[in-house]
Amino acid sequence: MWPPEHAFLTGASSGIGRALSILLAEAGCGLTLVGRNASRLAETADMCRSKGAETRTLLMDVRDREGMVLAAGDTFDRRPVDLVIANAGVSGTLEGDPRAVLDINIGGVLNSVEPFIEPMCARGQGQIAIMSSIAGFKGFPNAPLYCASKAAVRSYGEALDARLRPLGVAVTVLCPGFVETPLTAVNAFPMPLIMSSEAAARRLLGGIERRKARVAFPLRMYAIVRLLECLPTGLANTLLARTAGRRAAKE
Numbered sequence: 001m002w003p004p005e006h007a008f009l010t011g012a013s014s015g016i017g018r019a020l021s022i023l024l025a026e027a028g029c030g031l032t033l034v035g036r037n038a039s040r041l042a043e044t045a046d047m048c049r050s051k052g053a054e055t056r057t058l059l060m061d062v063r064d065r066e067g068m069v070l071a072a073g074d075t076f077d078r079r080p081v082d083l084v085i086a087n088a089g090v091s092g093t094l095e096g097d098p099r100a101v102l103d104i105n106i107g108g109v110l111n112s113v114e115p116f117i118e119p120m121c122a123r124g125q126g127q128i129a130i131m132s133s134i135a136g137f138k139g140f141p142n143a144p145l146y147c148a149s150k151a152a153v154r155s156y157g158e159a160l161d162a163r164l165r166p167l168g169v170a171v172t173v174l175c176p177g178f179v180e181t182p183l184t185a186v187n188a189f190p191m192p193l194i195m196s197s198e199a200a201a202r203r204l205l206g207g208i209e210r211r212k213a214r215v216a217f218p219l220r221m222y223a224i225v226r227l228l229e230c231l232p233t234g235l236a237n238t239l240l241a242r243t244a245g246r247r248a249a250k251e
């Protein structure tokens with residue numbers, strides 16, 4: 001069913017999540033938007049309301065497991081949720097504790113998704129989209145924890161899709177390459193084929209609308225990581241280390 005009547009979206013206060021929220025609002029979807037930063041979340045909500053979308057905000061940290069269960073239950077009771085987008089995430093460089101990337105990018109995704117599984121299955125309909133990344137296909141030397149977190153949720157999402165699709169609930173794993181957002185603005189390394197958050201959100205929503213199991217782009221970058229994945233691990237790591245070394249020498 002497209003557009004969904006009601007979507008629950010985490011990480012809506014910025015970047016890709018904000019762009020997805022606005023596109024969903026334009027399509028006529030009601031929204032429950034989750035984020036931590038009150039003023040930026042309110043800005044997104046205002047943008048969505050200006051498109052005519054009924055929009056509610058929830059100030060939540062996705063690491064709050066009990067809080068997310070309560071918030072999801074209350075949200076579903078108010079109006080059944082057709083689409084969950086577990087998008088909130090950090091790159092690691094923005095949080096003080098490097099391990100926070102695991103708590104937010106893995107634990108936060110589980111906390112955002114799990115409470116919706118049972119009610120969606122009971123209705124026999126719904127869709128869950130999980131934000132992984134192209135970095136979820138291969139461990140890159142500059143971001144081991146981030147890559148590990150994105151590989152974990154990719155694997156989780158794929159397994160969940162195989163389990164839930166026969167029950168009417170599709171799971172779509174989102175694997176974009178570099179996107180211009182505050183998360184990448186701090187990166188000092190080159191980001192080939194980087195695209196705007198609006199363009200990325202359009203690609204992502206197109207795949208969600210088609211209920212694809214995986215949405216991965218840009219194609220060239222996706223092909224490269226799949227190739228690296230097929231190579232013997234030692235060889236792939238040597239190639240990555242050489243590239244990183246050449247970059248460091250240039251800087």
Ligand SMILES: NC(=O)c1ccc[n+]([C@@H]2O[C@H](COP(=O)([O-])OP(=O)(O)OC[C@H]3O[C@@H](n4cnc5c(N)ncnc54)[C@H](OP(=O)(O)O)[C@@H]3O)[C@@H](O)[C@H]2O)c1
Pocket residue numbers: 010011012013014015016017034035036037038040041060061062063087088089090091104108131132133134175176177178179180181182183184
């Ligand atoms: N940008 C890229 O190149 C790229 C590529 C592939 C995948 N991704 C993934 O896309 C997702 C969105 O990233 P982005 O680039 O749009 O970054 P962003 O602009 O920094 O947005 C991140 C969003 O996640 C929210 N968030 C972070 N930690 C949270 C927490 N503990 N609880 C609740 N919300 C939290 C932030 O909310 P507050 O600011 O309100 O805390 C913000 O809305 C992430 O999962 C990221 O890993 C990004």
